[in-house]
Amino acid sequence: MTLVQASIANDGNTIVIIADRLLTKSFGEDFPSYEFESNSPKIISINNVGIGFAGSALYADMTTLDLQSNISDTSSFEDIVDIISKFIKTTRESTIEDMVKRLSGISSEKFFSNSEIVPEEVRSFIYGWLMEFRLEFECILSGFDKNDKAEIVYITDDGSTFRATNFGVGSIGSGSLFSQIYFDENNYNTSISEIESLFFAFKAKKWAQAPTGVGRKTDIILLKKNGNELQIRDEDDLMNEINNIYEEEKKKNNKIRNELLNKLITNNSERLK
Numbered sequence: 539m540t541l542v543q544a545s546i547a548n549d550g551n552t553i554v555i556i557a558d559r560l561l562t563k564s565f566g567e568d569f570p571s572y573e574f575e576s577n578s579p580k581i582i583s584i585n586n587v588g589i590g591f592a593g594s595a596l597y598a599d600m601t602t603l604d605l606q607s608n609i610s611d612t613s614s615f616e617d618i619v620d621i622i623s624k625f626i627k628t629t630r631e632s633t634i635e636d637m638v639k640r641l642s643g644i645s646s647e648k649f650f651s652n653s654e655i656v657p658e659e660v661r662s663f664i665y666g667w668l669m670e671f672r673l674e675f676e677c678i679l680s681g682f683d684k685n686d687k688a689e690i691v692y693i694t695d696d697g698s699t700f701r702a703t704n705f706g707v708g709s710i711g712s713g714s715l716f717s718q719i720y721f722d723e724n725n726y727n728t729s730i731s732e733i734e735s736l737f738f739a740f741k742a743k744k745w746a747q748a749p750t751g752v753g754r755k756t757d758i759i760l761l762k763k764n765g766n767e768l769q770i771r772d773e774d775d776l777m778n779e780i781n782n783i784y785e786e787e788k789k790k791n792n793k794i795r796n797e798l799l800n801k802l803i804t805n806n807s808e809r810l811k
Contacts, residue, residue: 540573541713541743541752542581542590544680545721546688546706546728547735553680553688553761554732554739555588557581558713558753559772561595562674571674579757583767584609587618587681588759592711593695597675601625615681619691619699622677627697630673637671638664678710682763713746720745736760740780756781 542557559576571594580598581590584605591598604625609618638646641664642656653661673695680690690708692700702708706728709717720742730738736758746752756777760768770776 540592540711541709541717541746541750542592542678542711543707543709543714543717543739543742544588544590544678544690545708545726545735545739545742546680546690546703547730548732549729550688551763552732552735553588553682553690554735555581555590555680555759555761556739556743557590557757558743558747559755559757560753561591561598562593575753575755579769579771581757581759583759583761583769584618585611585613585615585681586761586765586767587615587679588761589618589622590678590710591675592677593675594673597626597629597673600629601675601677615679615683615689618681619679619693622679623693623697623699625697626673626675626677626693626695630696633673634668634671637667676710678708680708681761686763688763711752713743713750713752716746716749717742732760737780737783740784744784 540558540560540562542555544553544555546553557580559578559580560573561576561580562571562573574595576595581588582602583589589602589605591601601622605618605621608621613621635646638644638649642649642660644656649656649664653664656664675695677693678690679693680688683689688703690702690705692702692708692710694700707718707721707726721738724738726738739758740756743752743756747754755772757772758770758777760770770780
């Protein structure tokens with residue numbers, strides 16, 4: 539269970555990226571994977587581009603290391619998207635190559651060009667494995683492109699890229715559906731202020747946290763078109779203040795709800811008998 543979400547605010551001048559800290563770790567096919575809550579954020583910022591990962595902690599670390607080895611101070615948002623996309627595609631291809639060679643004894647290129655030379659049982663197993671194969675890893679990036687336009691891009695486990703900019707909001711992980719629904723149901727608008735969008739994003743994460751088991755810890759990165767950046771870690775006083783305001787609002791809403799419910803019961807006690 540995990541969640542990373544990005545939202546555009548302040549008329550496209552601000553981006554809010556928020557995430558829990560849950561990651562999945564695995565030691566290979568013969569060992570079960572397990573989830574753990576990291577001590578450090580799983581969202582990072584490079585060249586005023588926010589990057590978040592969902593799924594395998596191993597692939598997240600590998601992707602980060604590859605990115606750090608291939609970027610420069612002048613790398614743009616588009617460059618960073620391309621670097622990560624290419625790395626995921628290469629990792630996927632090499633994983634398939636290793637698996638095919640281990641099972642068939644020949645390269646994947648040779649296998650796919652003439653699989654008849656491999657025994658039918660092996661051939662069927664490989665194709666069955668390919669049908670189910672997933673890297674169990676995805677990525678979301680948000681930042682300002684070469685035209686200073688706020689962008690949100692998904693990168694899937696096969697390296698494909700999809701833009702979610704027109705929606706103003708994007709999220710990945712098991713909690714993404716509930717996060718998205720919260721933004722939609724509460725009529726999120728990209729014109730709202732930084733502070734309001736920050737609290738809105740926090741509440742969306744909290745709302746997704748309850749039904750899906752998204753991690754309790756929260757980290758936020760606030761990116762601005764002018765290049766300024768604010769990182770709020772789970773341990774920070776500001777995060778505690780945001781959470782306290784959230785809890786205070788929840789208590790007041792519950793109080794109002796109970797008062798209205800009691801009024802409804804009182805006014806309709808005879809009808810409800």
